[in-house]
Amino acid sequence: MDVKTPLQSENLPAPVSHAVDCAGHKKKSKKHRIFKTIVLSTLIWVGVRHFGRARSAFNLADPVSWPIPDNVSVDHCAEWSTSVASDVVDDFPYAADASFELPVSAETLFLISRSARHRAFAAGHVNYVQSEDVSDTVKVDITARFWLDEYLDASKVCLLKRGEDESGVGIFTKWDRGRHSKEHEKLRFEVTVTFPQTSEDSPLAIKKLSTDLEIFTQIFGDVSNINFNSLFVKGSLGGVYAETLSTENAKIRTSLGAIKIQSLIAEDADVSTSMGPIEGTYNSSNVLVLHTSNGAINVDVNLFNEGEDPAKLRMHTSNGFIQGKINLESSKGPDASFDLAARTSNSRIALDVLASPLDATLALRATTSIGSVSVKLPTTYEGSFDATTSLAGLSVTFDEKAEDPAGEGRKRSIEFEGVRRNRAKGRVGWSEEGLARGTVSVRSSMAPVSLEF
Structure with a gap:
C-alpha cells in the first residue's frame, strides 16, 4: 500500500487570500493597459512625426x-x-x-x-x-x-x-x-x-x-543701350515694369499684374494681362496688340507704316476703360494706311488721334456696351463715319474753320447721309477722292457717343 507523504508547509509559498489576489490582479491589469496605451500612442505620434520629417527629407533629396x-x-x-x-x-x-x-x-x-x-x-x-x-x-x-x-x-x-x-x-x-x-x-x-x-x-x-x-x-x-532681336517675357502672378525696351518682336504676358512700360519700341508687339492695367508709351511699325480682361488700357501710341500692309493697333479689355493718344506716321505719302480697333464691354473708350499723314487711309473702330465713346480725329482724316448709340445722346462735331493741311487753300466739307437721334452717318474730306478714303465706326449701347473732326 502506497503511503502518501504530506506536503510540508515550509515547502509552500505563504498563503494569500484569493479574493485579495483577484482584486490586485485587476488593478495591475488596468494600470498595465493604460500604460501600454500611452506608450503606444506616444510611439505612433513620434513615428508619424519622424516619418513626416523623413518623407520631407526624402522628397528634398529625390531629383525626380x-x-x-x-x-x-x-x-x-x-x-x-x-x-x-x-x-x-x-x-x-x-x-x-x-x-x-x-x-x-x-x-x-x-x-x-x-x-x-x-x-x-x-x-x-x-x-x-x-x-x-x-x-x-x-x-x-x-x-x-x-x-x-x-x-x-x-x-x-x-x-x-x-x-x-x-x-x-x-x-x-x-x-x-x-x-x-x-x-x-x-x-x-x-x-x-x-x-x-x-x-x-x-x-x-x-x-x-x-x-x-x-x-x-x-x-x-535702364537697358536702353540693348537691342533685343526677340523678347518674350512671361509671368503668372507678377507685373512687368520697364523704362525703355527696344526689340524687333516683343511678346509680354502676365496673368495677375500690371504692365507699365515707359517706352517700348518694336516692329511687332503683343502685350497682354488678365487682371491688371496696361500703361505707358508703345511704338510699333507693324502690329501692336494690347489686351487685358479686368484692367484699364491707358497708353500713348506711335504707329509707323512703312510696309506694304496697314500698320495695326488692337486694344481690347472687358472690364476697364480704354484711353489712348495716338500718333500715326509714315514716309509713304498717299500709300500710307492704318487700321485701329478698340473694344471694351463695361467701360468707356476715349481715343484721340493726334496726327495722321496727309492722304493716308485710316480705318478706325471703337465699340463698347455700357460706357461712353469719344473719338477725336485730326483734320487730315478723310472718309466715311458711322456713329451709333442705343439709349443715350449722340454728338458729331466738325471744325468748319480748319485750315487745309496741304496748304492749298481747300475747304473741307462734311456730308450727312442720314441723321437720327441714335445714329449719324456721313463723309468728310478735302476732295471727292478723299471722301471715299477712310472709315470710322463708333458704337455704344447704353452711353453717349461723340465724334469730333
Missing part, C-alpha cells in the same frame, strides 16, 4: 520630384552660399546667394521658375540692368531670403541648356506641407540679370531673351 521641365538639361546646380543674417529685408532674417554667367552670343538667353505643389511658397522679383563693364557674359545673381534652413533646402538654382545654343538659369522649389503651412513658411528671391556693355559705340545685341516666371515681378531698368 524637382519640377525641372523635360525640354531642358541641367549643366549644374549651384551650392547656396553659407546663410547669413539678412540686414536688407526685415521680414526674412537670413539670406543665401548663388551666381551664374551666360554667354552674350547665345541664340537664346532664358530664365525660368517652377514650383512643385505649393506655388505660393516661392516668389520674388527680377531686375534687368546694364553695367558699365565690357564683357562677353551676362551675369545672373540670385539671393534667397528665408527663415529656416529647411526652406532654403527646398530650392535649387541651376544652369540650364536647351536646344542647340540656348543657355539659361532655372529656379526650382518644392514644398509639401499642404494646409498646415506656417506664416513664415516661404522663400523670397531677389534676382539681378546684368548685361554688359560693348566695346563699340553701338547697342548691345541680344538675339533673344525669354523668361517664364511664376510669382515674380519683372523690372527692366
